[in-house]
Every structure is written in C-alpha cells, then in structure tokens.
Amino acid sequence: MDWDKLRIFHAVADAGSLTHAGDTLHLSQSAVSRQVRALEESLNTTLFHRHARGLILTEQGELLFDATKSMNKRLEAASARIRDSEEEVFGELRVTTTTGFGTLWLAPRLPKLYEQYPDLKIDLMLEERVLDLPMREADVAIRMKEPSQADLIRKRLMSVRMRLYASQEYLQKNGQINDIEEISNHRLICQSVNSIQVSAGSTLVQHLLTYDIPNLFTVNNYFGVLQGILSHIGVGVLPDYLTEDFPDLVRILPDLESGEVPVFLAYPEELRQSKRISAFRDFVQDEIFTHRKKIRLGEAD
Template identity: 70%
Template sequence: MDWDKLRIFHAVADIGSLTHAGDILHLSQSAVSRQIRALEESLNVTLFHRHARGLILTEQGELLYDATSHMSKRLETAEARIRDSEDGVFGELRVTTTTGFGTLWLAPRIGNLYRQYPDLQIDLILEERVLDLPMREADVAIRMKEPSQADLVRRRLMNVNMRLYATPEYLREHGEPKTFAELKDHRIVSQSLNARQVNESVSWLRELMEMDHPSQLTLNNYFGVLQAVLHHVGIGVLPDYVIDEVPEIVRVLPEDESKVIPVFLAFPEELRHSKRVQAFRDFVLDEIRKNKRHTAASSEVI
C-alpha cells in the first residue's frame, strides 16, 4: 500500500473530517478525498461511512486504522530514539503518575529538573488510570505497585507508608486520639477502599474505615484528602511524603501506619538509552536521596 495514502487515511480517521485533515496535512479537501477514494479502490473496500456530521470508520476502516496507529507509535518511537542520539537533553517527555504523587511530591520538585535541562518539555499526565507504556501513551511512569506489562524497564524507587495526619487546630478542637480505638470518635478523611492506589495499605485502611465512625469523608485521590485535612475537616490517611511539603500538619498515633507500599519507575525497553528518560530517572533518584525518609533503589530490572 502507498505510504502517503495511509498517512492521509490515518489523519482523516483521527479527526473524522476531510477538511480538517487537509488543514493539518496542508492539502486541499479535494486532494484528501481523491487519496481516500484511491485507497478504497486499491483495497476494494469502503473505509468510511459518510454523513452530515462527519466520517465514521467502517469495520474494514477500523482494522486499517488499528494498523496505522501501531505504525504511528513505532515511528514516534524511532523519532525519539533518533533525536536522543544527538547531544543534549531536550524535547518532549510524557510522564504519568497518580494525581496524589504528581501533585504532592513530583510537581513541587520538577523545577530542579528544569534548572538542569531548561530545554525539556515535560507533559505531566496525572490520573489514576494506568497508561499503556508499550503503546506510548506515556514515556515514563511512576506507579504505586510493580508494573506487570512485559518489555518494561522497572526500577523500585522508594517505599511509602500511609499514616494519619491532622492540623493542630483540629486536634485542639476535637482532642487527640491516643489509641487506634479512639479514632472511632473522629471523622476520618481518606480514599475509598476501592481506589486504585490503595494497594498494600488496604488491610490497614479497612480496619480503620470499618470502625463505627459518626462521620467519614472519602475522596478519589490524596490531593483531595490533603485539602480537606488542611481545612480541619478531620484526621486524614495520607502517604508519609506529604509531611515534607506540608509541615503545618502533624502526625497522629505515631506508632500506627500501613504496610510498605513500593514506588516504581518504569519505561519501555526501547527507551532504555533515551537521554531524556535517563535525565528524568536520575533527577527522581537524586530527589529521593535528598530525603532521608526514603531510600532509593540500587538496581533496575526488566
């Protein structure tokens, strides 16, 4: 098949419009239409259903779009590796992690990376969904459990424990619990038990959440939990790294905490020699070493 026709087809399928695809490709609408018709004739199939609201892929069109999407990802990877063979660290790096870790730990420190590499363009994708690294939905991931996908380089960065925190104002008004059992007299602010990143802390959190509390507040990420705690809503269940950035909260029940939650950095094997990925990895490890609370891992695994 003709590469130019496939490139034009992919753009039209992506956007759903001949005109808008032409704008991106710097081609006229009629030229795009001719190329699509020629591709359909060469394959002897109809690739699009045409209607007033735009174009919809047929079943055969879906199959071809899936193939061109894989081709596009591989070309992006090749481009990244070619660019990374040059001197210097620059260009786009897509990093994904959870909303909580991204807002509470990574974003406050990212300026240190830019001071070293001012020409980097970081796209920080914060969401609870696990993005597909081999399909290049992101270049690098920081995750609260070991990735299970094949063909990933994985490195354990540090260990995190969930702990209990509150503001001094809240404790003055409501009293400070001295035992785990006394938590039942307080409003607990936490993630729900079915949240994606609860992971290894779930048994400890379940015991806490199943107490007969007069009131509870659950949210879907730790940033929301922290905001509620800072506004004296209750005692919050938060990762221990928050205290580094938010010294105005204090730990409650210092002897109680969750099991260890491992934090992993992962990226596709094909980016092992990427200068941008190496720079980001080294930056994260350096930030962890600065913090005596956590210990950086010493090796990476495939």
C-alpha cells in the same frame, strides 16, 4: 498505497483546504489537487465533499484520516527515538503513576526538570490501573509496588508509610488525640477499603475502623483526602511523602503507621538507551534523595 499521496491527503484533511495544505507542503494548489484526485481514483472513492468554504471529509475520508493520524504519530515517535541517540533530551515522554503521587509529589517538582530540559514534553497519565509498559501504553512508570510485567528495568526509589494527620485548626477546635481509643470521637478521612489503593493503606484503615468510628468521609484518592484534612473536616490517612510540601499537617499518634510500601520506577528494556528515560530517572532519584534528606532533618529537629 502511495506514501507521498497519503502525506498530501493528510495535510489537506488537517488543513481543510487545498491552498493551506499547499502552503504547508510548499506545493501549488493544482499539484495538491492532482495528488488527492489520483488517490481517490486509486481507492475508487470520494474522500472530500467540496464546498465554497473549504473541504469536508466524507465517511471514507474520515476512516483514512484516522489511519494517517495514527501513522503520523508513530513516525514522529520513531523519529524522536532515533534522535534520542544524540546528546539532546527532547520529545514526548509518557509517564504513568498513581493519582496521589502524581498530583501531590511529582507534578510540583516537574518545573525543575523543564528548567534542565525545556524541549522535553511530559505526558503525565494519572490512574490506579497498571498500564502495560511492554505494550507501550506508557514509557516509564512509578508504582507503589514492584512491577510484575516481564522485560522491564526496575529501580526501587524509596519506601512510603501511611500515617494519620490533621490540621492544627481542627485539633484546636476538636481536641488533641493522645490515644488510639480517642479516634472514635473524630471523623476519619480515608479511602474506602474497597477502592483501589495500596494494601498497607487499606489494612491501616480497616484497623482504625475497629474502633467504632461513627463518622467517615471517604474519597477515592489521596489528593481528596488531603483537601479534606486541609479543610479541617477530620483526621485523615495519608502517605508520609506529603510532610515536606505540606508542613501544616500535624501527625496524629506517631506510633501508629502502616507497613512499608515500596516505590518503584520501571521502563521497558528496549528503552534502556533512551536519553529521555535517563534524564527523567536521574531527576526523580535526585529529587527523592533531596526529599528524604529534608525529612530526616525535620525528624531530627
């Protein structure tokens, strides 16, 4: 198929009009029409229904438009990677991480990244499923365990522990907790032990449940657990990276915490020279350094 004809077809399908497509392509309406007609003849099919109010894709036209959209997206991505060799940092960067870390720690810090690189476009994909970086489901990942996929560059960022927290209002109303045995007098807010989560968090929850806790409020991510705590519903299990941004959280039973959870940043070997990856990696590392410094100062106080 003629690439130029496909480009013109895509513009017409996207605009829904020969005239508007011509304006975009800097071609006359008749030139656009001739190219579309020639493409239809080469494919021996009709790509558009022609109406007084514009053009509507036929079923065959829809199939071709899906293909040209995919081609266009790949060409744009290739163009951005080629331009990555320049000094500028711009274009789309697809970042995947867990719902909790993405909503509660990463997203609130992204304005600083945009201040440095206003032309960078972040596509943040929050899910517990581990996306396949070598197959380019995402460009860079922040995960709560070391990635096992091959051909990845890995960088350990920090360690996290799961701890117990409550709101001051909840404790004033329901009493302080000075001993783990007293947890059975309170509602526990946590992820279900059967939900996808770090094993250290699940282990801590299972340990707490041995104390015959009569009332549970379970949520399938840490954002929901946090909202439950801030709404004074009970005592919740949360990762310790939240203490900087939510200073009203009161830690319960300071001697009780989960095992260490390593946090890794990873990206495909082929993107080693990407300036977008480098900018994001350096930004996250700087933010974590600042975060850990504030936590240490807070603990010293």
